[in-house]
Amino acid sequence: MTKNTSPPSQKNVSRDEISFRELIDIIWRSRAVVILSTVVFSLGSMFYALFQPNIYQSTSSFLLENNFYSIAGISEPYFTPEYFESRALWDGISLFSTISESELGTVVLSYKESKSKLDSVKSGVITISTLSTDPQLAFDNVVKVGNVLNEVMKLRELDKVTLSLDKLSRKTDSSYTHKTKEYLDEILAQQLFKKAILESPESSLLQVATLPAKPDSHIKPKRILITIMGAILGAMIGIVLVLFRFAYKN
Secondary structure: OOOOOOOOOHHHHHHHHHHHHHHHHHHHHOHHHHHHHHHHHHHHHHHHHHOOOOEEEEEEEEEEOOOOOOOOOOOOOOOOHHHHHOHHHHHHHHHHOOOOHHHHOOEEEEEEEEEOOOOOOEEEEEEEEEEEOOHHHHHHHHHHHHHHHHHHHHHHHHHHHHHHHHHHHOOOOOOOOHHHHHHHHHHHHHHHHHHHHHHOOOOOOEEEEEOOOOOOOOOEOOHHHHHHHHHHHHHHHHHHHHHHHHHHHO
16 A cells, blocks of 8 residues: 655645745844944944054065076076075075064065976076055065075075085095096086185176065055955844844744
């Protein structure tokens, strides 16, 4: 014997529809609460946004020279992205520049590495950016860091070359074969060449890609967006209060 299954009764469907309509009707009858909540939160978020200071950003970018020594067989300087976050770099910038510690804390250095498809030489783009409530200060800090960054990076490479020269100068063992001595002499000549280039005040590891500019408009706070989000939050809270009051009464 089969059991007849009947579709949901029209009564249940109607009840669901009435419940939904009642829900809308409840919100509509208490729309004053929703409107009041929306207005209060809108005004609150607007005043909050108005009292927030304007934040300005200045940015500059540099291309890392991938043909610094310009001689085949001599390895080019290589910098990892981690180097631009290292304490050694920031200590060097602090030492060479006139930026205070608090101002230096607002400067951000980022490095994006790329690789040429033709010669497989790695290069990269270094971006300097800073945030400040003073547009002139934001611009000045980017300029100051950009001016000393090349010297700090050259000093790091010079330290590596000096260390290599020190090690090579100790390799004076007479038991080396003639080929070994020629090889060591060639490396020594390369390191001396590197040292001369790095010590030259005219040499530069960086090429300016984008010059910094004094910002003429702030990047935050987004006052209109903050006000809109406050209004949405206020409306949602108002609806929740209306429904909670209805549920409590029933």
